[in-house]
Structures are given as structure tokens and as C-alpha cells.
Amino acid sequence: EAGVVQSPRYKIIEKKQPVAFWCNPISGHNTLYWYRQNLGQGPELLIRYENEEAVDDSQLPKDRFSAERLKGVDSTLKIQPAELGDSAVYLCASSLGGAVYEQYFGPGTRLTVT
């Protein structure tokens, strides 16, 4: 079974430029999460989807971040414009839903903003 797929794996951009990250969850997983992991820290949730609905986006900086999950499968996270402080690893995870279920993580996208 294929795991969570993310692309690109690495991205370097200049500040004020836009950037987008893509995630393909495990087939059948209706819940999708985007986390941000700063260097040397644990991941922090940005947004959670149940199917195509964003049910928790309270930690998403909405002035510059946006996300979508079309048809309840793939998801895209966008930053526009990027700032130096956005440098981090962006992790996508998926699960069957429910606190008891394991979240499966993708390899992440390491973003460097210069």
C-alpha cells in the first residue's frame, strides 16, 4: 500500500514569492492534516480536513496561507507571499478519522525562504 505522498520534497524561494505544496493521502483515508514543523520542534497543526471540508483551520495564518482539498482526496497548501519565518518542514498526514486511529505522515516538504 502506498503511503502519504508529498511534493516537492525541497523548495527554496525568495521572500514575497508564492509557493505551493501538494499531498496525496493514503487511499480511503477521509481525514487529512497539514502540520508545520519548525527546526528542532514538534509539528503543529495548521488545518484538518474531513473529506473536502476544512473542519479545523484555527491555526492557519489566513492572511497568507490557503488550502484546499478537492474531491476529498488530494490537498494543496499555498503560501502567498512567503516570509522568512515560513521556513520549516510542512508535513501532511492522513487517517481513517477518530482519535484512536493512527495518523500516517508523509515525508514532508522542506521550505527555505531566503
Next chain:
Amino acid sequence: AQTVTQSQPEMSVQEAETVTLSCTYDTSENNYYLFWYKQPPSRQMILVIRQEAYKQQNATENRFSVNFQKAAKSFSLKISDSQLGDTAMYFCAFSHHNAGNMLTFGGGTRLMVKP
């Protein structure tokens, strides 16, 4: 809001020996789940072990076991017979239904297994 604290930023252990990683958390919830995730260098995060708060018995997975002390809000991970492949960042995490099942992570402990 829930918080998860890992007080050991770095630890090391000799191969084949046993090491214990500490984790404490704070919550007002009664039914919740606790996890230990492993993140090897430049590799993706994987689940090591899971504990359901309503279960008194400590979870075990091969060389990995936990010491869950609900009253003390403590959830430590014991790794027995440490192997070089255990070298990684270890994150303690918490989730419960009322928070949308999101994971709240601790700051992590970097474990180095020495040959």
C-alpha cells in the same frame, strides 16, 4: 488547551542497553490517546506505540513499552535492547475526540544510540 512536555532535549544510550524517554502532559479530558512517534534523520515520522487512557495496562510493542501514569499525567517510553536504528527524534503526542483528533506534540527528544 492541551500541552505536552518532553524535558529531555537529547539523550544517548549504548547499543543493547535500555533507555527511558520522559513525557508529561496536561489536560482536563478523561478519555484520550497518547502516542510516541519516531522521526529518523531525513525520514518520515512513524508511530512507535499508542496508549488509550481508559486502559490501565501499559502498551508494549516488541522492544518498546510505556509507563502510563494517568494520575501523574506521565507517559514515558522505554526502549530495551537499543539498536543503532533507534537513533531518531522521538515525539510524544496527545489526542482526543473533543479536539478533532488533532495531535498535540511535545518538543521532542533526540536519541543517539552509540555502538
